[in-house]
Amino acid sequence: DAGVIQSPRHEVTEMGQEVTLRCKPISGHNSLFWYRQTMMRGLELLIYFNNNVPIDDSGMPEDRFSAKMPNASFSTLKIQPSEPRDSAVYFCASSLRTVEGEQYFGPGTRLTVT
């Protein structure tokens, strides 16, 4: 299995621009998670989906952030407009909803907003 795939791996953009991060979960997994990691705040869950339906978006910082999962094999996290404080590593993870349900993480997207 290829694991969770994220693109791009690195993104540098100017303040005010739209940024779209992409994720392909592990085939067969039915839960997908978006996390943000910064030195100051550690790992934060932004939103998660189960069977393509958003279940909990309480971690989404503000209206500038939105996430979609149009099908079982693809999800996007969009930031519009981006701000310097959005600079972070964004991880996508997927899991199979079992008793254990360990999450498998993608390699992350390092976002820098200047």
Next chain:
Amino acid sequence: AQKITQTQPGMFVQEKEAVTLDCTYDTSDPSYGLFWYKQPSSGEMIFLIYQGSYDQQNATEGRYSLNFQKARKSANLVISASQLGDSAMYFCAMREVNTDKLIFGTGTRLQVFP
């Protein structure tokens, strides 16, 4: 509210020695799962080991074992026979069964020296 605490920001261990990384948790739910993840300097998050709250035995995966003390609400990770490649950040996380969310601790940076 549930919480994960890792009190050791950094740990050193000599190669081939065993090391214990501490993790305590707080939850009012009787059913939960505990996880450990490794994050090397390359940035990816690697799942190591899982312990369910109702599991009678401590989880083991190769050189990793989880010292689960339910009454003390601790879930320490034990790495036996440390290797240089074990140098990384280690995160403890907890999931409540009725949700799929993982709550992460702040991490412990382990450095293995020759």
